[in-house]
Amino acid sequence: MAFISIENVGKTYNETELDSAVQVLIDISVEIEEGEFIALMGPSGSGKSTLLTTIGAMNRPSTGKILVDGIDVYGLSDERRADFRMEYLGFVFQQHHLMPYLTALENAMLPLATSRVPTREKRERAMAVLESVSLGNKASRLPNQLSGGEQGRLAIARALVNQPPLLLADEPTGTLDSKTGSEIMEVFIELNRRGQTIFMVTHNQDNADLADRVLQIRDGSLVGCCSSPRNRTNSAPVGCKSPNEVELAGIHRQDDQRVGSGDCVVNAG
């Protein structure tokens, strides 16, 4: 069984209000394996963040199911789902939401605030994740004493302190200049090399090309998924419903220059 299984997921906001109901996700099905690095691309308003927060146990789908590690995420009670989020998920958002009056170490410790782990161990774990993103020597700095890239890396460290099996990122490089964005992407690649499963929303084709697989969403429907140049194969990638999806993605890319250069055509073999 896939690590993440998204089964016929639909989402309509304001479902009960006929005038303002908005159908945002339509029958999304995709499987993601443990250790995969997935990029999700699509135009503004196409439903990327909605899909991410739905996977992130924060946004109940109107139809369908999400299974993570065999757990039916929305079959859990609210309390168990909160535990699930703590145990399984790390989040990185475009705005890092760092606490300005806490040091880097204290920021990284925040997700452990309610856990029963002794304070000393919390500090050790936070220090270890800071070191893993090369911020070990800046642990006592406040966020405003860090560069943009360092703040981004601190946000990633904080997301990882619970050792979550799945890292969810919504445009993590969105507001950063390209050099700082590359710094963040290097951290993601290194984490993924060590086995971290990552699901990242991005508008940036270069960043998407670093993932194992790129999903394309249009008007709430997945229109294609393909291997990125980093992971070219001639077969349909894991989780695609059929090789046709790959071709579809390729055609779409040719039609729409905003989303890439036709790598999927190569992958369709």
Ligand SMILES: Nc1ncnc2c1ncn2[C@@H]1O[C@H](COP(=O)(O)OP(=O)(O)OP(=O)(O)O)[C@@H](O)[C@H]1O
């Ligand atoms: N809580 C909400 N209530 C009603 N409509 C919403 C809500 N959240 C999002 N939407 C609508 O759902 C659609 C998809 O939004 P979403 O945030 O998922 O898009 P997105 O692909 O992430 O866009 P962007 O690239 O601009 O971040 C949009 O039309 C948005 O206005």
Ligand SMILES: [Mg+2]
């Ligand atoms: Mg969004």
